[in-house]
Amino acid sequence: MMDIFLDLNVDPNSSYANSTMDEAHHSSQKRDQFDGEIYGVQEKLSLSLSNKGSDSSPMLEQELDRKIQENGKLSQMLRIMYEKYINLQKQVMYLLSNQKQNTEMEGVCSRKRKAEGDQEDYENLEGICSTRDEDFNRWLKRPRLNGNSKVSKVFVQKDASDPSLVVKDGYQWRKYGQKVTRDNPSPRAYFKCSSAPNCPVKKKVQRSLEDPTILVATYEGEHSHASHFQTELSLRSINGGKGSAVPVLATIKPSCATVTLDLIHEDGLFKSPKDYASSESAEAAVWQEFLVQQMASSLKKDPEFAGIVAGAISGKVLGNQTNRE
């Protein structure tokens, strides 16, 4: 069972960020610094691409150099992010081991419904990798569902105007029910896996009460088959990584500097980055590449970024053509 929702840069508008400014001073400083880095790169990108009208080759070379430098900076940023993430993961594992000892002494929560209610109380905390110890402990102490059955929670950023509760995760799902729950105005949809005839996996999808742009998908059970992601991944390795991008759910919103990475393993459940990072350094490299791909796919989705890139490319192409003529 893995619940991962990484919010590396908390939305400055979120109540969490506002209400905990003092106590989270340390981490917010780091965040600001990182935000600054992101904004700086964005500014540079638009600045360096804005003079695409020039068709002189020294200018192009200069521009190319600048882009190479920017590329290096972005890679460095990714490396920093990755390192921070690994540190957070270590913290999680350390606290989890402590928590395990505590819960073994306290006993397991007996009332199922009570447990679910409490779980939703902690829902907004799950989305935040907080460095505050008290919040972090609350996050860790939230009641879990039956530890034996595989239950995982996935948070997916989705446009609030889109009423569909579809979470693309590499499996085929058949909807078998929908219910309006007591404490959330948005309905909860029930799905069964239809990728394989005997697959027992179910999932529930509901919009987060706190943030309607986030869909909370709860998976139960283990797939008795592979998803098409797995096929794709094996194809990728055969093709030397030239296949299509790893279909993870990742969104980056430059406007509010929020990074949300939903890390779905090919079996449809979460695979913690720790699982990649703790084993081999080669695995860490794979994870790093994985992060880069997520970033790239997210940037591709951003129309503004796509526009800038398209402009730059067309500028270059037109520039080359006019140079030849």
Add this chain to the structure above:
DNA sequence: CGAGTTTGACCTGCGC
């Protein structure tokens, strides 16, 4: 026509 979705009815577990 088959597969998937919708939606009201029904089932089940929990709290009082």
Add this chain to the structure above:
DNA sequence: GCGCAGGTCAAACTCG
């Protein structure tokens, strides 16, 4: 035992 809430079923419906 009753009522409530979450979860599931299945007939009707939609869509390709």
